[in-house]
Amino acid sequence: MTLDQIKPGNGGVIVSVGGEGALRRRLLDMGLTPKTTVWVRKVAPMGDPLELSLRGYLLSIRKEDAAKIEIEVNADGTGVVGTGGKSE
Amino acid sequence: MEQVLLALAGNQNSGKTTLFNVLTGSNQHVGNFPGVTVEKKVGQVKAIPQASLVDLPGIYSLSPYTSEEVVTRDFILQEHPQVIINIVDATNIERNLYLTLQLMELQVPMVVALNMMDEVIASGNSIRIKELSEQLGIPMVPISAARKQGINELIREVKRTIKNPPAPKKPDFCKGEVHRALHAIAHIIEDHAQAAHYPLRFAATKLVENDEPMRKALHLHDDDLHIIEDIVASMEHALETDREAALADMRYSYIEEICRNNVCKVQETITQQRSEKIDRWLTHRYLGIPIFIMIMLLIFYLTFTVLGGTLQIWMEAGIDALVEQFSRLLNQIGVSEWLHALLIDGVCTGVGSVLSFLPIIVILFFFLSLLEDSGYMARVAFVMDQFLRKIGLSGRSFVPMLIGFGCSVPAIMATRTLSSDRDRKMTILLTPFMSCSAKLPIYGMITAAFFPRHGAWILISVYLLGILTAILSGLLLKHTVFQGDSVPFVMELPAYRIPAARSVILHMWEKAKDFLHRAFTVIFVASILIWFLQSFDWHLNYLNNSSQSILASLGSALAQLFAPLGFTDWRAATALVSGISAKESVVSTLSVLVGGNDAQLSLALQTIFTPLSAYAFLAFTVLYMPCIAAFAATKRELGTWKEALLTIGYQTLAAYMVGMLIYQIGILFV
Numbered sequence: 001m002t003l004d005q006i007k008p009g010n011g012g013v014i015v016s017v018g019g020e021g022a023l024r025r026r027l028l029d030m031g032l033t034p035k036t037t038v039w040v041r042k043v044a045p046m047g048d049p050l051e052l053s054l055r056g057y058l059l060s061i062r063k064e065d066a067a068k069i070e071i072e073v074n075a076d077g078t079g080v081v082g083t084g085g086k087s088e
Numbered sequence: 089m090e091q092v093l094l095a096l097a098g099n100q101n102s103g104k105t106t107l108f109n110v111l112t113g114s115n116q117h118v119g120n121f122p123g124v125t126v127e128k129k130v131g132q133v134k135a136i137p138q139a140s141l142v143d144l145p146g147i148y149s150l151s152p153y154t155s156e157e158v159v160t161r162d163f164i165l166q167e168h169p170q171v172i173i174n175i176v177d178a179t180n181i182e183r184n185l186y187l188t189l190q191l192m193e194l195q196v197p198m199v200v201a202l203n204m205m206d207e208v209i210a211s212g213n214s215i216r217i218k219e220l221s222e223q224l225g226i227p228m229v230p231i232s233a234a235r236k237q238g239i240n241e242l243i244r245e246v247k248r249t250i251k252n253p254p255a256p257k258k259p260d261f262c263k264g265e266v267h268r269a270l271h272a273i274a275h276i277i278e279d280h281a282q283a284a285h286y287p288l289r290f291a292a293t294k295l296v297e298n299d300e301p302m303r304k305a306l307h308l309h310d311d312d313l314h315i316i317e318d319i320v321a322s323m324e325h326a327l328e329t330d331r332e333a334a335l336a337d338m339r340y341s342y343i344e345e346i347c348r349n350n351v352c353k354v355q356e357t358i359t360q361q362r363s364e365k366i367d368r369w370l371t372h373r374y375l376g377i378p379i380f381i382m383i384m385l386l387i388f389y390l391t392f393t394v395l396g397g398t399l400q401i402w403m404e405a406g407i408d409a410l411v412e413q414f415s416r417l418l419n420q421i422g423v424s425e426w427l428h429a430l431l432i433d434g435v436c437t438g439v440g441s442v443l444s445f446l447p448i449i450v451i452l453f454f455f456l457s458l459l460e461d462s463g464y465m466a467r468v469a470f471v472m473d474q475f476l477r478k479i480g481l482s483g484r485s486f487v488p489m490l491i492g493f494g495c496s497v498p499a500i501m502a503t504r505t506l507s508s509d510r511d512r513k514m515t516i517l518l519t520p521f522m523s524c525s526a527k528l529p530i531y532g533m534i535t536a537a538f539f540p541r542h543g544a545w546i547l548i549s550v551y552l553l554g555i556l557t558a559i560l561s562g563l564l565l566k567h568t569v570f571q572g573d574s575v576p577f578v579m580e581l582p583a584y585r586i587p588a589a590r591s592v593i594l595h596m597w598e599k600a601k602d603f604l605h606r607a608f609t610v611i612f613v614a615s616i617l618i619w620f621l622q623s624f625d626w627h628l629n630y631l632n633n634s635s636q637s638i639l640a641s642l643g644s645a646l647a648q649l650f651a652p653l654g655f656t657d658w659r660a661a662t663a664l665v666s667g668i669s670a671k672e673s674v675v676s677t678l679s680v681l682v683g684g685n686d687a688q689l690s691l692a693l694q695t696i697f698t699p700l701s702a703y704a705f706l707a708f709t710v711l712y713m714p715c716i717a718a719f720a721a722t723k724r725e726l727g728t729w730k731e732a733l734l735t736i737g738y739q740t741l742a743a744y745m746v747g748m749l750i751y752q753i754g755i756l757f758v
Binding site: 027028 | 148149151153154179180181182183186329332333336337340353356367371372373374376377466469470471473474475477575576577578579580581582
């Protein structure tokens, strides 16, 4: 499953980050590295971009870029919004 | 102690500007880094008289992709600051330390200022600073830049580091495969790194990361490059990931490890909890956009009518009174008529009319820095991104464009906050298509003469025309001049914070200074030039009536050019030329040239234009090059005359094409 398919309020653990060049590097630098837990908190009013929560802060990326991030969904497939994305 | 150079580095939204202002007071100099339009602020540190502090751009990493990142890297490697002050947002420590680890690789003595510690403690969380500092091998000082807490301790630590710089030691945060690869590569490139004056560890890391500038800078042999690629390939194979992910992962794993024992986060900070509540409204699925529009309308209302408008009227009155006194004085000492006219009609009127914009600019930038410093600007980009993507821009460009409806000058100045060079240039080009408030008198004049019963519709159509031209231009430029990748839209949504009064005031002052500087340089010269063209004929005779002036003959020469737009009267062309000084001049010039009051003006206009050509004229005035003050801002923000001239050239060409299309298509139906 990719990150853009996750419904707001749910989250998962990053398996791999695709894409290339500046975009991919930026995603990695901002902490979207494999094994990190990430939550989708919101979708912008016009359906794009997404608001993510990871490593205790909020990040916004576009859906087309989120589609390059492979996610493993939590065992129950859901998460609670707002508890942050600490990777413990 | 001799002169000392310090650098301030940190993430965006980490409170860097606030700390810079606290450390330097108002003693700042703003310029650009060489070769790029990245702002460079330098200030004298109040508590260390010999030390100047350079405010490096807010960045998240040292990757070589944005000009901000490159500038930071080059500055530290080439200017050799004695100490880097690295500001770290303690409420968001994991991501902030990522840059810290990269800065450590540059092997410059460093002090970490752990900002917003007050928020961490107030929410019941804690950080074992001493242990963290020992594990990283860098002194760490808890501060609150906004409350000016811990500043003395920070200064003391910086002074100590200047005096006794720690011996450079190898940063030790890599493990396993990455560690092996780094050390193997370090062996191979040791001489090259030394010759090129790069810290060895930094050079090795960059090669593993496949960093293009570093590979070029080291001048490695092909053999060495092959071996390095082999080492990297086997590392990738062993880790089952690629080189870039491997290094990012290594840094974050190390950060997680040292934070696990030393950072205790029981709950989100109060600021973060509050932000979440605010965002329930401000980025709400249905209410987000209406609320944004309401906020902007309120700012417009306050800026252009209540506060700025009133101040502008006072300012105009004040300037008029001063000019009158000055004029009387000139008469008393008996200067010649033309000199009197030069000083009063040329310089004072020209500079004065531009100066009267000052209150609006100051007030608009007051609101803008509130939006920026509070964290709302990032939400605007979030909410509006989808709108502007199609024309190749991101949500961040929305605010400058919106301000363009008030005045292009602050709008162009506001593009400074855009992080991408490409976005900035494109926004500067498109913003003047948003019809500014100074053009309203022109619309009033034309509708009164030709469309008295449809004024509102004409007005709306003119605004839409500007927006449509901007959209089409955006699409065109995206596929031609501004091709290539835009900077990825990966944007932090910082917690909402109450802006520091000091930063807001300094920001207003900076913009005011910038504007005043222009008013007395570019605009000063331009005013004299336009006055000269208006007051003299080709034989340099001083005229009382501008109908024989050089400007008028230029107008006559240009008049035929406008034939495809349906008007060939020299007075229309002259008015358009004089509109370059200020858009209101289109109206005043036309009324001077046709002579007479409002009613006569309407009648006279009907001899110059048909309703259709009047509309083409209107379309041209909406779109053609902005006034001289906006041009000066364009030149300032773009950096070069060439780009600035190309920009206004494009705008004028677009205006001409649109005007022509309207007239030529219209004439088929009329």
